[in-house]
Amino acid sequence: MKPFRIGNTDVSPGANLKLELPVARLYTDDEISIPIYVKRAKVDGPTVFVNAAIHGNEINGIEIIRRLIQRKNFKLQKGTLVLVPIVNVYGLLNQSRYMPDRRDLNRSFPGSAKGSLAGRVANIFLTEVVNQCDYGIDVHTGALHRRNYPQIRANLEDQETMELAKCFGVPVLINSNLRDGSLRQAAAENNTKVLLFEAGEALRFDELSIRVGIRGVMNVLAKLEMITPRKQKQTVDPFIAKSSQWVRATSSGFVQDLKQLGDYVTKGTELAKIGDPFGEVKDVVYAQSSGVIIGQQKIPLVQEGDAMYHIASFEAASEIVEQIESLQESIFL
Numbered sequence: 001m002k003p004f005r006i007g008n009t010d011v012s013p014g015a016n017l018k019l020e021l022p023v024a025r026l027y028t029d030d031e032i033s034i035p036i037y038v039k040r041a042k043v044d045g046p047t048v049f050v051n052a053a054i055h056g057n058e059i060n061g062i063e064i065i066r067r068l069i070q071r072k073n074f075k076l077q078k079g080t081l082v083l084v085p086i087v088n089v090y091g092l093l094n095q096s097r098y099m100p101d102r103r104d105l106n107r108s109f110p111g112s113a114k115g116s117l118a119g120r121v122a123n124i125f126l127t128e129v130v131n132q133c134d135y136g137i138d139v140h141t142g143a144l145h146r147r148n149y150p151q152i153r154a155n156l157e158d159q160e161t162m163e164l165a166k167c168f169g170v171p172v173l174i175n176s177n178l179r180d181g182s183l184r185q186a187a188a189e190n191n192t193k194v195l196l197f198e199a200g201e202a203l204r205f206d207e208l209s210i211r212v213g214i215r216g217v218m219n220v221l222a223k224l225e226m227i228t229p230r231k232q233k234q235t236v237d238p239f240i241a242k243s244s245q246w247v248r249a250t251s252s253g254f255v256q257d258l259k260q261l262g263d264y265v266t267k268g269t270e271l272a273k274i275g276d277p278f279g280e281v282k283d284v285v286y287a288q289s290s291g292v293i294i295g296q297q298k299i300p301l302v303q304e305g306d307a308m309y310h311i312a313s314f315e316a317a318s319e320i321v322e323q324i325e326s327l328q329e330s331i332f333l
Contacts, residue, residue, distance in 0.1 A: 045079025056091015060200035061139030064213040109186035145299040147201040168216040171323035234330035241312035249302040251283035
């Protein structure tokens, strides 16, 4: 097998190794390091990374990776798996999406060894981890007070990426364009194929999303023949969203939700009522198109213009509803 090295550490074939990748220091001169766990099989094969918390307040993925590390009878048959539970350690410490310099780490790639703090962290992670891998799974959640239904975003025009997205095991796939400065864009330039898994809400653990994420990672590893596939009682057939759009608040006030994440709605459906402090209804928010709610604001206060419901449209409406129900049943059986 070819050598595999992160930082100053060589990882031997067959090893399971915890290591720390130094990135910078705090004002107190304490070193900040990215925690990394590497599993290597004794047989050569694909190299895959799974990372979380590029946005420091998106902690759902940390729990996914923690459970993967502690998973019993998890043995690689071939290849190398790099698990990175926390990329933006600074953000996590401050329960913030951003780096201390107020930059978004996921808009700072490929970065530079002599650039801003965000650029330096991006450059180290890209150089030491991402560029050594053939595939990756980047785990995210919705922003603060915003929850996402489990979904995969990826370049679905690439056939191999499409196959990996399908096997992940979520009903909703979104063909997502690459954004300047994102991890996915930088990875694509190195021909590393990345799935972005979106599920849950910032600063919260969501059990459905965690279990879906763990199963999805295992499905991808099985697809790549890195582990032995397990029989599943139920499988989920994914559907690609034709389009998606946010429905915004038409007034400011207090929200009474009438529909929830994962619900199928038709055009004109009442989604929420917005009232004043005296209980009077000021306005009703309606669906502008038919589809599935894949994102939802979770704080019951809105200003006019706030994004409230993210609705994705599909050709096979009734089938996507069945698959959403099937996913929830299969996860908690």
